[in-house]
Amino acid sequence: MLTLVLIILPLLFSMAAFALKDERRVRLFALVASLAEFGVAVAAFIQYKTGCHCLLLFSANWLESLGVSLKFGMDGISLLMVMLTTFLLPLIILSSFGHSYARPSAFYGLILLMEMALIGVFTSFDGLVFYIFWELALIPAYFICAVWGSHDRIRITFKFFIYTFTGSLFMLVALIWLYFRTPLPHSFDFRALYGLSLSQGEQGWIFLAFFLAFAIKIPVFPFHTWQPDTYTESPGPGSMLLSGIMLKMGLYGLIRWLIPVCGGALDEWGQPAIILSITGIVYASLIAIRQDDLKRFLAYVSIAHVGLIAAGVFILNLKGMEGAVIQMVSHGINIVGLFIIAGYIEARTKTRSIANLGGIASKAPLLAIFFMLILLGSIALPMTNGFIGEFLLLMGLFEYHAVYAAIAGLTIIFSAIYMLWMFQRTMLGKTTGFTSEISDLTLPEILTLIPLVIMIFWIGLYPDFFMKVAGPDIQTILSYLH
Amino acid sequence: MTTILSLSVLGVLVLFLGILKKKSWLLPLILAGLGIALCFTMTEWNTGKYYYHEMILIDHYTVAFSSVMILSTFLIFSFASHYYRPVQRPLDDIYAIMIFALTGAVMMTSFSNLIMLFLGIETLSIALYVLAGSHKEAITSNEATLKYFLLGSFISGFLLFGIALIYGSARSFNLHEISVFIAGHADQLPPMFLAGLFLLIAGLAFKIAIVPFHFWAPDVYEGTPTLLTAFMASVVKTASIAALYRFFSSTFHGIHGVWEPTLATLAVLTIIIGNLSGLYQPSLKRMLAYSSISHSGYMMLAIIAFSGRSANALLFYVLSYSIATIIAFGILILIRESKGNDLFSSMNGLAKTNPFLAFCLTIALLSLTGIPPLAGFMAKYYLFTAAMEQGLLWLVIIAVMGSAISAGFYFKPIMAMYLKPPEGNPLNAGWPYKAHILLMTILLFIFGLMPFLIIGLL
Numbered sequence: 023m024l025t026l027v028l029i030i031l032p033l034l035f036s037m038a039a040f041a042l043k044d045e046r047r048v049r050l051f052a053l054v055a056s057l058a059e060f061g062v063a064v065a066a067f068i069q070y071k072t073g074c075h076c077l078l079l080f081s082a083n084w085l086e087s088l089g090v091s092l093k094f095g096m097d098g099i100s101l102l103m104v105m106l107t108t109f110l111l112p113l114i115i116l117s118s119f120g121h122s123y124a125r126p127s128a129f130y131g132l133i134l135l136m137e138m139a140l141i142g143v144f145t146s147f148d149g150l151v152f153y154i155f156w157e158l159a160l161i162p163a164y165f166i167c168a169v170w171g172s173h174d175r176i177r178i179t180f181k182f183f184i185y186t187f188t189g190s191l192f193m194l195v196a197l198i199w200l201y202f203r204t205p206l207p208h209s210f211d212f213r214a215l216y217g218l219s220l221s222q223g224e225q226g227w228i229f230l231a232f233f234l235a236f237a238i239k240i241p242v243f244p245f246h247t248w249q250p251d252t253y254t255e256s257p258g259p260g261s262m263l264l265s266g267i268m269l270k271m272g273l274y275g276l277i278r279w280l281i282p283v284c285g286g287a288l289d290e291w292g293q294p295a296i297i298l299s300i301t302g303i304v305y306a307s308l309i310a311i312r313q314d315d316l317k318r319f320l321a322y323v324s325i326a327h328v329g330l331i332a333a334g335v336f337i338l339n340l341k342g343m344e345g346a347v348i349q350m351v352s353h354g355i356n357i358v359g360l361f362i363i364a365g366y367i368e369a370r371t372k373t374r375s376i377a378n379l380g381g382i383a384s385k386a387p388l389l390a391i392f393f394m395l396i397l398l399g400s401i402a403l404p405m406t407n408g409f410i411g412e413f414l415l416l417m418g419l420f421e422y423h424a425v426y427a428a429i430a431g432l433t434i435i436f437s438a439i440y441m442l443w444m445f446q447r448t449m450l451g452k453t454t455g456f457t458s459e460i461s462d463l464t465l466p467e468i469l470t471l472i473p474l475v476i477m478i479f480w481i482g483l484y485p486d487f488f489m490k491v492a493g494p495d496i497q498t499i500l501s502y503l504h
Numbered sequence: 505m506t507t508i509l510s511l512s513v514l515g516v517l518v519l520f521l522g523i524l525k526k527k528s529w530l531l532p533l534i535l536a537g538l539g540i541a542l543c544f545t546m547t548e549w550n551t552g553k554y555y556y557h558e559m560i561l562i563d564h565y566t567v568a569f570s571s572v573m574i575l576s577t578f579l580i581f582s583f584a585s586h587y588y589r590p591v592q593r594p595l596d597d598i599y600a601i602m603i604f605a606l607t608g609a610v611m612m613t614s615f616s617n618l619i620m621l622f623l624g625i626e627t628l629s630i631a632l633y634v635l636a637g638s639h640k641e642a643i644t645s646n647e648a649t650l651k652y653f654l655l656g657s658f659i660s661g662f663l664l665f666g667i668a669l670i671y672g673s674a675r676s677f678n679l680h681e682i683s684v685f686i687a688g689h690a691d692q693l694p695p696m697f698l699a700g701l702f703l704l705i706a707g708l709a710f711k712i713a714i715v716p717f718h719f720w721a722p723d724v725y726e727g728t729p730t731l732l733t734a735f736m737a738s739v740v741k742t743a744s745i746a747a748l749y750r751f752f753s754s755t756f757h758g759i760h761g762v763w764e765p766t767l768a769t770l771a772v773l774t775i776i777i778g779n780l781s782g783l784y785q786p787s788l789k790r791m792l793a794y795s796s797i798s799h800s801g802y803m804m805l806a807i808i809a810f811s812g813r814s815a816n817a818l819l820f821y822v823l824s825y826s827i828a829t830i831i832a833f834g835i836l837i838l839i840r841e842s843k844g845n846d847l848f849s850s851m852n853g854l855a856k857t858n859p860f861l862a863f864c865l866t867i868a869l870l871s872l873t874g875i876p877p878l879a880g881f882m883a884k885y886y887l888f889t890a891a892m893e894q895g896l897l898w899l900v901i902i903a904v905m906g907s908a909i910s911a912g913f914y915f916k917p918i919m920a921m922y923l924k925p926p927e928g929n930p931l932n933a934g935w936p937y938k939a940h941i942l943l944m945t946i947l948l949f950i951f952g953l954m955p956f957l958i959i960g961l962l
Contacts, residue, residue: 085956088889150885154876161875169922176923180915188908194885195904198892 023232024066024093025145026080026265028104028136031059035136035437045126049119052130052376056112059137063108070101079147081289083431089201089209090185093147099499100491103144103274106354109473111137114262116470117362120369121258123170129259133222136162136263143271148199151212152279153190156271160186163268167256171458178251196231200283216282216502222290229287232280233295239272242295242332243302246325253321258365260315265324266358270350273328277343288338289380293416295336296422300430302329302340307436311443316364319444320357323400323437328355330433334415342418347492349411352399352481356408359396366467367448371456376444376477380455386462390449394472397445399478401437407481505555505562506544507570507610510592513844514541515603522596531585534599538578545570554616558678560638561616564962568819569613570744575894577606580731582940583834586933587731598638602735609743613750618667618677625663625711628743629656632736636728648727659710666703673697675784681754686758693759701756708751711744712800715773722742722785725793730840733789737796742745745803749818751811760810768899774801775906779818782913788836788846791913793827795872798910799825802887802903809891809899815962817886824871824951825960826850826881831868831944835861838931848916853926860938861931862921864945868913871948874907879951886959 035055042048056326079095096104115133124131139162142155160183168179192285197210203224204214220228238245253261288295306325313319329350334342366389367382383390400410412434420427451462463471481488514537521529545567552563581602588595608627615621633656637649671677673694674685686693706717713721725733756763776797785791803825806818836846838861843850855862871880884907888900951958 085959087956087960154881157876158883161870165922168919180919183915184908184911187911188905191904191908192901193893195888196895197902198885198889198900199897201889202892290913 023504024062024069025078025096028045028059028062028066028108028141029094029145029455031062032134032138032141035059036131038139039131039134042127043391045122048126048130049115052115052134053112055134056108056115056137060112062110063104065445066096067101067105067491070096070098080271083341084151089204089207089211089214091148091209091211092152093211094142096145097498098495099274099277100144102347102351102492103143103270106270106351107137107144108138108476110231110262110266110354110358112471113362113439113473114177114259114266114286114358115260116343116466117262117365118257118259118464122366123257125169129166130273132162132166133259133263136166140267140271143268144274147212149200149212149279151210153194153197156190156193156275159271160190162259163264166263167252167260170257170260171255172257174251175255178248178255182248182252189245192231193235193368195433196228200228210312212278212282215279218283219291219418220284220286220287220431225284225287226290228284228290229280232275232284233291236275236280237298238273238333239275240269240332240390241325242271242298242330243305243329245392246302246306249325250318250321253324254281254315254318258361258368261320262358263322263359265361269324270354271330271333273331273346273350276332277346277496277499281335281338283327284497285338287502288336292338295429296333296426299329299333299336300426302326303333303430304436307433311436311440314376316367316376316379316444316448319376319440320360320364323360323440324353324357324379326433326437327400328358330412330415330430331431337418337422338419338500338503339369339418340415340496341421343419343496343500344489344493345411345414345416346483346498348481349408349415351488352407352411352478355474355481356400359471359478360400362470362474363393363396367464370460373456376447378454378456379448380451380457381449382460385453385460388463388468389460390461392447392450392468392475395475395478396471397441399482400436401441405479405482407485409482410485414445425446505553507541507574508560508607508614510537510544510949511574511603511607511610515607515925518596518600518603519918522600525594530594530596530599534581535578537603538574538581542571542574542578544927545574547560549681553943555616559617559620559681560611560614562614564745565750565794565815566610566614568961569742569822570610572819572823572826573606573609573613573742574737575823576742577602577735578829578832578889579827579940579944580734580738582832583734583837583937587729587837588738593951598732599633601631601638602732605635605735606739606808607784609739609941612743612747614773615747615750616679618679618682621751622664622667623916624743624747625707626660628740629660629711631863632656635735636724638732640731642726642727643750645729646727648724651720651727652724654712659707659717662710663704664706665763666700666707669696669700669703671700673700680735683755683758686756690758692910693762701763702766704751705770708748709770712741712748712803713797714804715777715797716768718778718797720759722790722793725768725796726789728789730789730833730852733792734830735758737829737833738793741796741800742822742826745800745807745818745822748804749807749815752807753815757810764808767804768896769803771804771808771899772902774798774804775903779906780915781910782910785913786847788832788839788848788851788917792832792836793918795910795914796829798906799872802884805887805891805896805899805903805960809894809896811890811894812894813886813890816959817890819962820879820955821883821887824883824948826946827947827951828868828871828880828892831864831941831948832872832923834944835865835868835931835936838933838937842929842931848920849924850928850956851920853925854931856926857930861933861941864941865921869918869934869946871952873911873914877949877952879948879955882952882955886955
């Protein structure tokens, strides 16, 4: 039942937000609403941890004649994703307080609508309902980025829309195909889809269709070309939603739908998929080093990091998959933190160019300290959240093939290089014309960042708390392969 | 049967009111009359009878499609008082002709004899030739009617010739007897019969505007007065595709191997060319013309994939397509009225000046694109499922690619409305007009979330 509440609540909040007019009120309402949603998610988490380890399943008939039912529930993996979404959303809303957006009711209404769609994606246990939420998430994301983005937004967000829409249409074809392979009466229920015995050739085609949809969303090299532009042109909260949560839809889709349904195809396609993912790591890292625009830099950083996660999913061993799930959470926290800091810097200096920045640490020490803490998580320093995930992922890759692990391991070196170099150029050294007047963090801004920092170290120091949630379900997912 | 009668009576009544110069009574009478006709139609559910020596068959299929067409006409007439505001004369002729056209459309869904099909098509077409040219002063309207009439009457010749050839081989116009003939000669059909069949396909394809018989559509749509274009894009399309479906699902299903490749080729061409051409249109009206062409391509899938599900899928598709199209045309009327043209640039910033109308148009266009949870998505989903069930994976993949391309042009007006700064006057619409559009927008949500209201009917 809680699962259903989690989905319906943001929808109601979103409608209410559309009705409000005054900017201050809408903001405050959105913040309170997202906190309430987080509260419900925590309640679900507690119920799950203390009680049943069940699916918190809600099930109702919808299109009976077609075997489509509203089946929502959460296993450990979904639960972590829902926690991530509901945890990040208040922070994303809070971080936008310093900025005044035109038509605020629509802006915050769309953010809350997006939350509904995202939670729907993470909790659907029916193939078609999953697809509906998957597509639904695209609409608010498109409008947030297109309406409130910067100058070249029209062309770029359109490219983003067409790209992702095309990818997901092929997933729809694959889902209908699977539907007709289920025993009579046909159904989209995940158990029915998991239980299919498909021939190797069929699995290959289904894999390609799913892979296209998910790879575009994640994005895996070479399907990433929409991503840097979109992240750069989007408003701050838009970039955070896309990078922090929306790309997890793709990774989640791999784990929930691709692996159990057509994981057998990875015998054939696993190698190319892993090679693409690892290529993305090296490629994006090299480009990130050369970036001057702070947001564009973060976009490439994100491609590099998710490349490793995708590779971890495709190797199909327990370590890799566990690493992927925990790293999905960590990456969401870190990248949103980095985007928030980038937003603060941009709001103060009116520039995103790294070349224009410098010496911020001397003027705004708190900003620099928080930046450093989040950055450490991102470059996977031991005791931070990034370390746990990347360590597991690389171990998993090593079990699979040492050479891949070696190449992917470059990510640790690369990320240290580009992150620290960027830190050095923006925070240290002499102040410039842009940074000489920079003010330090205000109290609300500190309050926004503190939860993120707490999470970075919580996951880094005591990962078991989170790993235990998802562990059994990851094993279940992998068991469908054999 | 009562549908055809009541509509004919309604048309005549409207003409009488015109003679009596009761302009203000016209629209209330028409709306009430259409409501009554809709009720009459519904009461014929479950009767399943032949009339007039098996000329007409009233079954579930007829009732369902007739109801959709009457509903669409009702929705279009609700725009009429606003659309014809500046016109002083009574307009009874235009309204009466629209109702006669609707009568023809109903005949096209209920025929069980080829002569009846031809009568229906001609009743509809002749009415449309007049309607296309009903804006006598405008040169575009004259152009539209001339083009439509010349091509349409030429194609009617094809159709009649096809019917004659079929009669020549089967010795009957009756669909049932023709199917007996087909069953008897399934292995070697006379060439004359096949020639007749393909001429018939060509004739109907022209009426639906299927590639390569579609060239008239964008020009005629553009020149025709917008209210009547909405009628063409919804009611006429429904009637022709319903006729085509009836034709191939009952009588000619026995030899589907013969016509299936042809129809499949036409469907593929329609989807690809319709959508690709849509990308290059400068104005909303022409874009909607190509949108209607490409949607007929999707609808053809239901015919090719004939099964228990496909009639349902087609009904739902036609309904959701009609509603979304009528919303788009309703707002197009306002845009043309206040800006003088319907280029995408004249829709710039509509979201700021008219947020409500912009929202409704966006929902309609998203529904046409096939975005969940709107009716258009469910319609496509049912259609694709029906096609997939028959193993037509390759057709579904082409249709899916077509949908992806169509997002390219459906988003042009959306981008203009939301992302460009406003210019010019805001659109001007009274609350009844807006309420009407709101109602239809809500219908798109309702049918998208509760498709079972419609889908179990047939």
